[in-house]
Amino acid sequence: xxxxxxxxxxxxxxxxxxxxxxxxxxxxxxxxxxxxxxxxxxxxxxxxxxxxxxxxxxxxxxxxxxxxxxxxxxxxxxxxxxxxxxxxxxxxxxxxxxxxxxxxxxxxxxxxxxxxxxxxxxxxxxxxxxxxxxxxxxxxxxxxxxxxxxxxxxxxxxxxxxxxxxxxxxxxxxxxxxxxxxxxxxxxxxxxxxxxxxxxxxxxxxxxxxxxxxxxxxxxxxxxxxxxxxxxxxxxxxxxxxxxxxxxxxxxxxxxxxxxxxxxxxxxxxxxxxxxxxxxxxxxxxxxxxxxxxxxxxxxxxxxxxxxxxxxxxxxxxxxxxxxxxxxxxxxxxxxxxxxxxxxxxxxxxxxxxxxxxxxxxxxxxxxxxxxxxxxxxxxxxxxxx
Numbered sequence: 001x002x003x004x005x006x007x008x009x010x011x012x013x014x015x016x017x018x019x020x021x022x023x024x025x026x027x028x029x030x031x032x033x034x035x036x037x038x039x040x041x042x043x044x045x046x047x048x049x050x051x052x053x054x055x056x057x058x059x060x061x062x063x064x065x066x067x068x069x070x071x072x073x074x075x076x077x078x079x080x081x082x083x084x085x086x087x088x089x090x091x092x093x094x095x096x097x098x099x100x101x102x103x104x105x106x107x108x109x110x111x112x113x114x115x116x117x118x119x120x121x122x123x124x125x126x127x128x129x130x131x132x133x134x135x136x137x138x139x140x141x142x143x144x145x146x147x148x149x150x151x152x153x154x155x156x157x158x159x160x161x162x163x164x165x166x167x168x169x170x171x172x173x174x175x176x177x178x179x180x181x182x183x184x185x186x187x188x189x190x191x192x193x194x195x196x197x198x199x200x201x202x203x204x205x206x207x208x209x210x211x212x213x214x215x216x217x218x219x220x221x222x223x224x225x226x227x228x229x230x231x232x233x234x235x236x237x238x239x240x241x242x243x244x245x246x247x248x249x250x251x252x253x254x255x256x257x258x259x260x261x262x263x264x265x266x267x268x269x270x271x272x273x274x275x276x277x278x279x280x281x282x283x284x285x286x287x288x289x290x291x292x293x294x295x296x297x298x299x300x301x302x303x304x305x306x307x308x309x310x311x312x313x314x315x316x317x318x319x320x321x322x323x324x325x326x327x328x329x330x331x332x333x334x335x336x337x338x339x340x341x342x343x344x345x346x347x348x349x350x351x352x353x354x355x356x357x358x359x360x361x362x363x364x365x366x367x368x369x370x371x372x373x374x375x376x377x378x379x380x381x382x383x384x385x386x
Contacts (some may be wrong), residue, residue: 135367189351
């Protein structure tokens, strides 16, 4: 009898471990055979959301049976049945919607007024109380060399009626220098509360919402080339040579009046045009790019992912240092319930940079983000330090 019970326990444990299976999917365009970046993969059983990297790859662990949905706004959605999933890496092909629309949309409303309505409505929906669990990571480069890395699994509690404010709690994090020399004095990370509040309150749009912006920007609305549900608004400076002005691309739902995705990039300063010698300690921005995706899932509307990059030259007495910072957010869980916490649990620093490491699990394996081969090599090199 004891042998039978022992055998049963062994078999039971074996079944449990067998259920935790790792899968890899590569999402490609069925016509071009090219990988599709930022395709959304949803594990329907757990509602876990993952995004494909620039190689089109997504890796996830599935406990038990679950269908998997793959989608991207330019392509038809595809649901993979659990029975068809293979443990080995396999390719999923999406079919382009192929609407091929490139028509300018005519409206009785001024495009800027349309933008004002869409932004206001999006802010209102994003300011509703809820919480997000977010995987955040940052790569730092100094003079074109990867120099520092940090990531973490954090919780943002959103509150406010007309404007979102966030409370931040850090579950786990890690932070490592990648060079033998200490470069921490040269690097500054993004303020995590500020960056999430900027995404939720759409602060990036302030320069183009003012009535005076009509004299500086051109607003053009077109039908989305591949998705008839959406419009694309391009906002570009009328004076292409004027410095310090952003160019925007806004993808939005004209019926629901919400933003699906936006990106903005700064027209960088051309060093050849600078006549005055930059002051010591000054910064000259060479690149600034932001791209944010939002998800509407029934009544839930929230920040899904973001990619923000900035590069600048730091002018020193004897040299010029080029510093680059790349920040990514990926939402791994949405919940309307508030979490409970003590005031001492609230993270009141600006960034995970140089925060003492707190590693309880390999949280990056379920982050929703799949690294590229180059990024994976960097991150994998850190694991021996754990």
